[in-house]
Amino acid sequence: MVKIIQSSVDIEEGLATLLRIDPRLETVAEVAGPLPLRLNEPGFAGLAHIIVSQVVSRASADAIWRRIIDAVGEVTAQNYLASAPIDAPGFGLSRAKAKTLYGIATAIVEGRLDLDALNLLDDVQAYNDLISLSGIGPWTAQVYMMFCGGHADVFPSGDVALQAAITHAFQMEARPSAKALAEIALLWSPWRSVAARLFWAYYASITRRDALPIA
Known part of the structure; x- marks a missing residue:
């Protein structure tokens, strides 16, 4: 368990x-x-925030996240896809991070990714499922599991x-x-x-x- x-x-x-x-x-x-x-709700917003945090400084990450909230409102996969540029990075994100967020949001909307269900899996399976996503490395997966999934x-x-x-x-x-x-x-x-x-x-x-x- x-x-x-x-x-x-x-x-x-x-x-x-x-x-x-x-x-x-x-x-x-x-x-x-x-x-x-410091537990956050599981889901797209939590994972997106962790990805955004991986920039040069905390101040830069905070500024990018504020731009996303201003443009998107409630940070859901559906809202993000409706507001994010398709063919270029937006909000101050690098091209790689923009591609990662867009890919994750698309996978959620298309039903290929269920972050809530993922948090019910054991540590190994949850980790493996996360790092199988394009742009998600070990650190991102582990931090999401800790602070959005509560894995101990x-x-x-x-x-x-x-x-x-x-x-x-x-x-x-x-x-x-x-x-x-x-x-x-x-x-x-x-x-x-x-x-x-x-x-x-x-x-x-x-x-x-x-x-x-x-x-």
């Missing part, structure tokens, strides 16, 4: 379990402070802020690769999504910069 995070109570349960599993995290938790929940046992090991946070916390000589970090994170199953939140909060504390993918 898929473990789903629905509230701060689940975050607290997950953190308590993590501290029992790995005592090294006690110090990390003290520095990190309260862990954020997902760890986006390719995230640079998580790599930096763990390097600092564990006093590692070099930043771990995505593969190496995924292996480290196996210890924190079945609450890897809470472990990720912990290290994002730790990163924010030591750098004074919020690196959490969801605003």
Whole structure:
């Protein structure tokens, strides 16, 4: 059965379990402070927002998202297709991201993609279904699963802020690769999504910069 995070109570349960599993995290938790929940509704808007967030800066991402909302209104697949340019990027998006959003919206409208049903699948199947979509990579799929699907046992090991946070916390000589970090994170199953939140909060504390993918 898929473990789903629905509230701060689940975050607290997950953190308590993590501290029992790995005592090294006690110090990390003290520095990190309260862990954020930041759940968004599943669906096109949630996935689109994550894709838009992957630009040069948070300010740029926010500006693009505001343009989309101004043009589209409620960000649904149907509304996006009615407002987005077909043959050129719009809203300040790169050509690649515009193509990804248009393709996802089209798949939803044509009934080839059901993001609500996808969130009911187990972690592996949901992940595989997401990365099968053109333009969706591992990080995007994992972040969507965590923050729009509430999956409790997902760890986006390719995230640079998580790599930096763990390097600092564990006093590692070099930043771990995505593969190496995924292996480290196996210890924190079945609450890897809470472990990720912990290290994002730790990163924010030591750098004074919020690196959490969801605003």
